[in-house]
Amino acid sequence: MKTLLNRIYYDYLVPSQFDRYEELVRLASNAGYLQTSLRSFFSSIPLNGAGPQKVIVHRHDIDTDVCTAKKIFAIEKKLGIKSSYYFRISTLDFAFMREIEEYGSEASYHYEEIATFAKKHHIRDPAEIMKRMAEVRAEFVNNFTSIERRFGLKMTTVASHGDFANRRLRLSNTEILKDKELRDRCGIVCESYDKNLLKHFDIYISDSSRPAPQYYYPTSPFDAIGRHNKICFLTHPRQWETNWRENTKDNVIRFYEGLKW
Template sequence: MLNRVISNLDFSISKYQVLCKAISKSGYTSITLADYLKLDSDHKMRPYLIMRHDIDRNPERTLDIARLEYDNGIKATYYFRTSTASKGIMDKVASYGHEIGFHYETIDKMKGDVKSAIDLFKNELAQFRVYHPIVTACAHGNPLTKHDNKHIWKHCRLSEFKLIGEAFLSLDFARFAYFSDSGRTWRKSRSQKMHGKDDVGSIYDYLQPKDTDELVGIINAGTPGNICVLTHPERWCSKPTDYIKRYVLDLIFSAGKTGIHLFRTVSRNNI
């Protein structure tokens, strides 16, 4: 009974299956970030959908999502932090044809010291590359720090690390709509998404899906030229206990982010 209720709710694994089926039947070609960046400009004229996943915690949840995508012919890009980089899970995800990338947070870890952050970036990337040929990276956004991890790219270049792309910096958002499940909403919430840190502006920001069904409607209609979807697999649960735990955690995160947003707005305006 409870399983059936959960399966109809948003951010359940069943709802993710609905999303995957819509993508596989849509006019968009699913592609990893690395494969998209390797295309020449003529080929970039086709409509593409890049499915990106940030593995912030609970890496074991990744496997159901990766398998569902594989079953629906979707190739996605998975960004693991050093804290979620489980070799067994990354191997399995890669075996489905997905891209493994590096979810870096070295400026946060080095408390804003850019030089140390660059050294750490190099060392952590080398550890990832022992097992997987990492060619793209993506900044982790922590609402509790004032740093932006992407700031290291003001001091060095991706090519110095043999990287071909960074998920926020290497896509042209004049051509891509960007939908993220951060804050348990697809909408561009100013308190739940940190613009410039883990969110980007796109010319398609007028599209504000209120739930995954509306996102499916946008994909079916094919309105944006290209689409980038970001999800956090830990959020998409199948078991009722996991679903309820995650729902409560999201409520707590949401209240925290609203508090931080209010605090920063008040501080900025000297209220």
């Protein structure tokens, strides 16, 4: 019941958090942090692991709400910072993605082929998914190359989406990217959960669907500034402003997929 009430609050009642996001970006800038994309940060890490002294990597996972993502992007452009935006197949917006890249930020793929494959074939056994991983990876390659072709730009990093099917299977979509040949064929240099990326952060913070004032996990990024030099901050635009149309649509689709699976 508590989880359901939290979901209702964040989907339909949460007030706009844009002022808080702008406050965070200004605070970090004034404290001397470089605020950048995952791609830029990863490419800046030399072999000795030095990189920028103070940095926040902003990662936005566009699960449902492109409209809200555009508002976050407008704030970032106004304040002159860069970030990464990862789009699911259901949220692809190629015009917006090109605008992100033209500005100097990053737009790429928020993939979920294990969850999609499991729901499509009514598979609830993770062992069965592993047996058919070659098929799952083939679907990933097809989706990735199709998106890249329509996008017209190279994507070099990707981010796994965490679907309800992944939680029930206890199997992450990151399993797909454990194939080096697949990475080389697609030209993927980094996955957002790669150990050789995460080891360069002092702390990894995500926004949270917990009730106010617990908006973040494991701590507030406001508290992290000044305490930690290298911060990764993951956000989901749907949790920063209520968009009842998109949230209702997503909830209906999720309910239907759960019943059908």
